[in-house]
Amino acid sequence: MTATAPLTPSEVQGFASIAARLADGISTVVLGKPQVVRLALTALFAQGHVLLEDVPGVGKTTLARAIAATVHGHWRRIQFTPDLLPSDVSGVTIFNQSTQGFEFHPGPVFANIVIADEINRASPKTQSALLEVMEERTVTVDGIRHPVPRPFLVVATQNPVEMDGTYRLPEAQLDRFLVRLSVGYPDEQTEIEVLRGATIRSPEALDPVTDTATVGELIRMAQRVHIADPLYGYAVRLATATRTHPQVRVGVSPRGVIALTRAACAYALTDGRGYVLPEDLKALVEPVFAHRVLLTSDARLRGASASEVLAEAVGSVPVPLPAGRPAPTSPPAPTPAPA
Known part of the structure; x- marks a missing residue:
């Protein structure tokens, strides 16, 4: 990623401050999941999209609505069902008899933040309606391209594919998501806090922390982070x-590598740094790469997971030293003591 101008310390501090305030606001309704919140904001600043995969009732939609509330952007929610049509997502051109002309009626995808709720309950044809807009930020209807608002973020939630009434997302669409996250069950103390405040904590009650224009500036700042x-x-x-x-049938594509470096830039800024460290890349490997890896049939039969395979792959790659030299794979032999 080529930086047009190095970030100043004040710019880095300003970015980290806004990111921290956004995270604090979201964490008041999404309790006990600071890393999930940070990764979701990383995707926003890296111009990516978020796939939240987990069982029902753990706060997937709450996280998406909280992001929309804190950035004060126009947001729409699409409830994906088996009878949903592609035109219900992207919009449709209708003939207006009064004007004797065709008019485009935008669909719910025309918003800053689009919440695609239970995306894998819709048919693959309807799921594919998001492919173009997630990659190019435009929608083509009847041969005419219509740009969506900026910034643009799709936060899709899906239940595990083993559940009844769900369709597996095609690999081409999975590759459009910058990160795949799992909210997971809360610990006991956090769940007690949820019960205490279940009737008062709501994303709609959150005060906006920033606006879409500022988010756009933060996105441009993330593009100027230095990567050696x-x-x-x-x-x-x-x-x-x-x-x-050997356990991978299809590995990470070049698009996945680009996604990793883009995410690392935003991730570093949320930590108050204008440069990327190897630890940033290692921390993002699983959320960025796991949904892009297809395991072999034998690996799946043995119960292997993408996370385990990625851990092996990361462990086999030497971490570069500050001077660019590869790290030693084994410790040097001890120097014998003098006689």
Whole structure:
């Protein structure tokens, strides 16, 4: 990622301050999940999209609505059902008899933040209606392209594919999501806090922390974060390790490598740094790569998971040293004591 101008310390501090306030606001309704909140905001600043996969009732939709409330953007919610049509998502052109002309009626995808609720309950044809807009930020209807508002973020929720009435998302659409996150069950103390405030904590009660214009500036700042050349090579080697792993049928694509570096830039800024460290890339490997890896049939039969395979792949790639030299794979032999 080529930086047009280095970030100043005040810009980095300002970014981190706004990101922290957004995270604090969201965390008042999404309790006990600070890392999930940070990764969701990372996707927003990296111009990516978020796929929340988990069982019903753990707060997936609450997280999406909280992000929309804190950034004070126009948001729409699409409840995906088996009878939903692609035109119900993107919009439709209708003939207006009074004007004797065709008019485009935008669908709910024309918003800053689109909540695609239970996306895998719709048919694959309807799911594919999001492919173009997630990648290009435009919708083509009857040969005419219509841009969506900026910034644009799709937060899709899905239940595990083993549940009744769900359809597996096609690989092409999974690749459009920057990160796949799992909210998970809360711990005991957090769940007690949820019960105490279940009737008063709501995303609609959140005060906006910033606006869409400021979010747009933060996105442009994330594009100016410095990545050293050795880290570009490290990101490519991480992806290569997934492609050559014996338990992987399809490894991470070049789009996935681009997603990793973009996410690392935003992730570093949320930590108050204008430069990327190897630890940023390692922390993002699982949320960015896991849904892009397809395991072999034998690996699935043995119960292997994408997370386990990624952990092996990451462990096999040497971490670059500050000077760009690969880290030693084994500790050096001890120097014998003098006689």
